[in-house]
Amino acid sequence: MKILSNPKFLRIARSSVLQVAQLAGFADDACQSLVTAVDEAMSNIIRYAYQMRTDQPITLQCIIESDHLKFILRDFGTQADPESLKGRDLDDIRPGGLGIHFIKSIMDSVEYDTSHDIGTELTMIKYLPGKK
Amino acid sequence: MLTVNIETKGNARILAIDGEIDLYSSPQLRKELLAATEAKAPLIVVDLAKVGYMDSSGLATLIEALRQTSDYSGKLKLASLQSGVQDVFALSRLDKVFEIHESVDQALGSNES
Numbered sequence: 001m002k003i004l005s006n007p008k009f010l011r012i013a014r015s016s017v018l019q020v021a022q023l024a025g026f027a028d029d030a031c032q033s034l035v036t037a038v039d040e041a042m043s044n045i046i047r048y049a050y051q052m053r054t055d056q057p058i059t060l061q062c063i064i065e066s067d068h069l070k071f072i073l074r075d076f077g078t079q080a081d082p083e084s085l086k087g088r089d090l091d092d093i094r095p096g097g098l099g100i101h102f103i104k105s106i107m108d109s110v111e112y113d114t115s116h117d118i119g120t121e122l123t124m125i126k127y128l129p130g131k132k
Numbered sequence: 133m134l135t136v137n138i139e140t141k142g143n144a145r146i147l148a149i150d151g152e153i154d155l156y157s158s159p160q161l162r163k164e165l166l167a168a169t170e171a172k173a174p175l176i177v178v179d180l181a182k183v184g185y186m187d188s189s190g191l192a193t194l195i196e197a198l199r200q201t202s203d204y205s206g207k208l209k210l211a212s213l214q215s216g217v218q219d220v221f222a223l224s225r226l227d228k229v230f231e232i233h234e235s236v237d238q239a240l241g242s243n244e245s
Contacts, residue, residue: 008156101223102220105223
């Protein structure tokens with residue numbers, strides 16, 4: 001799916017991810033976690049790649065493979081800075097910085113590809129139940 | 133869309149939230165919490181019984197409000213978290229930072245002891 005970077009559309013993506021996760025056979029709590037991870041990734045794109053511009057494209061692919069569910073997010077904005085992708089120490093209690101932590105905690109694999117001329121491609125993988 | 137119902141009980145301000153808290157709606161929550169902290173409400177209870185989803189922007193908003201209440205020696209408590217929202221608090225370890233209650237009544241009652 002392709003949506004604009006307006007935060008009001010995040011719920012549409014969440015709804016789609018939930019349905020895909022259910023189709024892939026994940027239990028309810030795992031489905032909710034996957035929704036969280038993708039939502040956080042998309043929120044980060046809106047915030048950092050597009051600096052809260054609401055008219056930029058974000059593509060989301062959801063692919064059910066034989067042993068895993070793959071999410072590919074592509075933006076065409078400011079490329080991700082590897083230093084900012086590390087997440088923060090949870091003992092440092094302050095607003096902000098939790099999105100990356102959620103993504104990396106929930107997903108089995110997270111890869112940022114900044115080799116494109118513009119923007120970033122984020123691939124997140126979650127192994128299907130019983131397949132890891 | 134998010135709706136916030138505000139009720140006052142004694143010295144407590146209860147914010148009952150209905151909807152999903154994400155990057156789109158968290159500014160609205162922030163505005164309501166800011167109004168309560170600027171008024172230096174001695175006790176703010178955030179009722180999350182009807183919140184089916186919360187992301188990190190929602191958590192950030194609550195952390196900010198918690199800090200603000202702490203600055204004037206007020207209290208902020210959370211009540212009635214749904215399981216998905218509880219999971220988000222646990223994943224971020226914020227369940228150890230916030231005072232979380234099963235119900236609004238419990239949150240109000242705990243202030244009296």
